[in-house]
Amino acid sequence: MNNRNQIPQNAKEILLNEEFIRWRIFRTKESTNYWENFRKSDPQLESELLKAIRLFDAVQLNRFILPSTDKQEIYRSILNQATRHKRRKKVMLWAGSSAALFLIALLSLLFTIQIKREQSIHAPNHESILGATLPSEEIYLISGDKMTQLAQNTHIALTKEGKAVITDSSSHARELLLADTDLNKLVVPKGKRSNLTLADGTELWLNSGTELEFPRTFAGKRREIRVDGEIYLDVAHNPEIPFVVHAQEVDIIVQGTAFNITAYSEDTRKSVVLVEGKVRVETGNKLTAEMLPNEKIDIVGNNLSKKMVDVTEYISWKNGVLVFNSTPMSEILKKVGRYYNVQFDGSTDQRLNKQTCTGKLFLSNNLDSVMTSVSILSSTVYHREGEIIHINKKNP
Numbered sequence: 001m002n003n004r005n006q007i008p009q010n011a012k013e014i015l016l017n018e019e020f021i022r023w024r025i026f027r028t029k030e031s032t033n034y035w036e037n038f039r040k041s042d043p044q045l046e047s048e049l050l051k052a053i054r055l056f057d058a059v060q061l062n063r064f065i066l067p068s069t070d071k072q073e074i075y076r077s078i079l080n081q082a083t084r085h086k087r088r089k090k091v092m093l094w095a096g097s098s099a100a101l102f103l104i105a106l107l108s109l110l111f112t113i114q115i116k117r118e119q120s121i122h123a124p125n126h127e128s129i130l131g132a133t134l135p136s137e138e139i140y141l142i143s144g145d146k147m148t149q150l151a152q153n154t155h156i157a158l159t160k161e162g163k164a165v166i167t168d169s170s171s172h173a174r175e176l177l178l179a180d181t182d183l184n185k186l187v188v189p190k191g192k193r194s195n196l197t198l199a200d201g202t203e204l205w206l207n208s209g210t211e212l213e214f215p216r217t218f219a220g221k222r223r224e225i226r227v228d229g230e231i232y233l234d235v236a237h238n239p240e241i242p243f244v245v246h247a248q249e250v251d252i253i254v255q256g257t258a259f260n261i262t263a264y265s266e267d268t269r270k271s272v273v274l275v276e277g278k279v280r281v282e283t284g285n286k287l288t289a290e291m292l293p294n295e296k297i298d299i300v301g302n303n304l305s306k307k308m309v310d311v312t313e314y315i316s317w318k319n320g321v322l323v324f325n326s327t328p329m330s331e332i333l334k335k336v337g338r339y340y341n342v343q344f345d346g347s348t349d350q351r352l353n354k355q356t357c358t359g360k361l362f363l364s365n366n367l368d369s370v371m372t373s374v375s376i377l378s379s380t381v382y383h384r385e386g387e388i389i390h391i392n393k394k395n396p
Contacts, residue, residue, distance in 0.1 A: 007038075007045070008020070008045075008048075009045070009048070010048050011048045011049075011051040011052040014048060014049060014052035015052050019031065019034065019035075020035070020052065023035055032135050033135075035049065035135075036134075036135045036137075039134070043266075046343070047345065050130075050132050050343055050345050051345065053132055053387065053388070127350070127351065127352050127392060127393040128352070128390065128391065128392050128393075129329075129333065129344055129345070129350070129352060129353065129390075129391040129392075130344070130345045130388065130389065130390060130391075131333070131337065131342050131343060131344040131345065131388070131389035131391070132342065132343055132345070132387050132388050132389065133340070133341060133342050133367070133387045133389070134190070134191075134341050134342065134343055136189075136191060136341060137189035137190070137191070137192070137341075138150070138189070138192075139151070139152070139154070139186070139187065139188050139189065139192050139194055140185075140186075140187045141156065141164065141166075141176070141184065141185075141186055141187075142184065142185040142186075142187065143164075143176070143178045143179045143182070143184045143185075143216075144178075144179030144182050146176075146179070148166075148176060150166065150194070151168050151169065152169075152192055152193070153168070153169045153193075154166060154167065154168050154169070154194065154195075155167045155195045155196075155197070156186070156194070156195070156196045156197070157196075157197040158178070158196075158197060158198055158199040158214075158216060158217070159199065160199055160217060162177065162178050162180065162199075162216040162217055163175050163176065163177055163178065163216075164176045164177075164178055164184075164216075178216035179216070180216070183213045183214065183215055183226075184213070184214055184215070184216060185211060185212065185213050185214075186206065186211070186212045186214070187211050188206045188207070188208065188209070188210045188211070188212075188229070189208070189209065189341070190208045190209040190337070190338050190339075190340075190341040191208055191338075191339070191340055191341025192208060192341075193205070193206060193207060193208060193339075194206045196212070196214075198214060198218075198223075198225075198236075199216065199217045199218060200218055200223060200236045200238065201236035202223075202233060202234065202235045202236045202243065203233070203234040204231050204232070204233050204234075205231060205232040205233075205318040206229065206230075206231050207229060207230035207231065207232075207317055207318075207338070207339075208229075208230075208338040208339050208341070209229050209230075209264065209338045210227065210228065210229025210230055210231060211227070211228045211229060212225060212226070212227050212229075212231065213225060213226040213227075214226075218241070221241060221242075222241060222242055222243075222244050223238070223241055223242070223243045223244065224243075224244045224245075224246065225244075225245055225246070226245075226246045226247070227245060227246070227247045227261060227263060228247075228248065228263065228264065228265050229262075229263070229264055230260070230261065230262045230263070230264065230317075231245075231260070231261055232258075232259075232260045232261075232315055232317075232318045233245070233257075233258065233259060233260075233261070234258045235254050235255075235256050235257050235258070235277075236256060237255060237256025238255065238256060239255050239256075242254065242255055243255065243256070245261060247261050247263035247270065248263040248264075248265055248270055249283060249284035250263060250270050250272075250281065250282070250283055250284070250299055251281070251282045251283075252272055252279050252280070252281055252282075253279065253280045253282065254277060254278070254279045254280075255277075255278075256277060257274065257275075257276055257277020257278060257279055258274075258275040258276045258277060259272060259273060259274045259275055259277070259279060259291075260272070260273040260275070260311075260314050260315045262314075268300055268301070269298055269299070269300050270298070270299040270300075271296060271297065271298050271299070271314075272291065272296070272297045273295075273296045273309065273311055273314040273315065274291040274292065274293055274294070274295050274296075274311075275293060275294075275311050275315060276293050277293070278290065278291065278292060279291045281297050281299075281304070283299055283304060285302050287299075287302070287304045289304055289306055291306070293311075294308055294309060294310075294311055295307070295308060295309070296308075296309040296311075296314065310323075310325070313325055316360075317335070317339070317363070320362065320363045320364075321360055321361065321362055321363065322335055322336075322339075322360070322361040322363060323359075323360050323361075324357050324358055324359055324360075324361065324377070325358055326356045326357075326358055327356060327357055327358070328353065328354055328355070328356055329352060329353045329354070329355045329356070329357060329378050330353040330354070332357060332361075332374065332377070332378070333353075333374075333391075336361075336370060336371075336374065339363055340367050340370065342367070342389065344389075344391075352378075352380070352391070352393055355378060355379075357377040357378050358377075359377045361373050361374065361377065368384070371384075371389065374391075375391075375394075379393075379394050380392060380393055380394055381393075381394050
């Protein structure tokens with residue numbers, strides 16, 4: 001994967017990749033790790049991989065019914081590829097044999113036929129959204145050169161002596177000595193959540209897909225942390241030592257308060273919602289604003305805007321509930337996708353994605369029950385085919 005010229009660049013090339021075919025058939029841990037790294041390497045490649053997975057899983061060779069014209073097309077293509085194969089002096093490395101060549105040629109044509117049919121079916125109305133569950137990752141606490149894997153629903157409490165007390169869901173506790181000089185990092189992947197108490201008593205809840213950098217103890221005139229993602233903070237009051245959150249070119253300065261920050265690096269919009277207390281927001285281009293309880297600040301590029309909100313809609317996630325108030329379907333699926341490690345593939349320009357919904361979504365451990373609730377909220381229907389999720393507009 002080091003040579004860019006050898007990396008599949010689109011769904012069609014991925015579908016013809018022998019390692020991809022083996023992965024979708026045998027699903028070994030090694031192959032899953034390989035394609036997960038491939039997915040992370042480039043946002044465009046991630047989108048193409050999702051499309052390739054969807055198309056591969058849609059083809060069922062054992063009961064695929066083809067019109068006679070398609071059969072003739074497959075027959076002619078296989079003959080042509082077999083003839084070219086025989087003329088070559090060296091056997092192709094990626095094919096390996098005539099049998100493998102036949103399989104890849106057959107899959108290639110079936111995928112081409114499938115693509116044509118999907119385009120003809122879905123192009124006119126754009127009333128379908130596709131999603132795919134992604135490979136699961138683990139929570140990691142990184143301190144110096146040590147990386148510790150953590151389970152879901154694990155609580156981490158930092159002590160003034162520079163230790164982390166890690167308590168799992170069964171109340172079993174263990175201690176870990178944190179690095180003295182370097183910042184520590186807590187990495188919470190999509191589909192997972194975590195809870196952390198800093199050495200000063202500040203409580204933090206980390207939502208899915210969040211990375212947090214923090215010192216083992218606070219020293220100096222400011223208490224500082226860095227975040228990429230979404231966190232809810234209940235900051236320990238200390239008027240002498242302000243608490244500062246650095247979040248993607250946005251700084252939030254407080255003394256003691258409770259608020260929510262959403263600042264994912266892949267999102268253009270960053271937001272701060274204040275529950276209680278008072279904070280000051282500063283941006284990289286020197287924009288500054290003071291906040292009072294029940295206010296929300298949005299930062300988009302060089303623009304900063306403030307409005308009054310019902311804070312419940314923005315902080316309920318830490319209690320396992322999502323609250324929506326005329327929220328676009330695209331935003332709902334983005335939050336559900338992060339919470340359950342599902343990627344939904346659909347343009348925000350689609351009418352279905354623009355549809356707004358109001359209500360509460362209880363985030364259980366069962367993705368199907370959540371998707372059923374989403375269907376009720378949005379007047380849609382959904383069904384799953386293995387790792388693929390189909391969402392369609394409900395027929396009148």
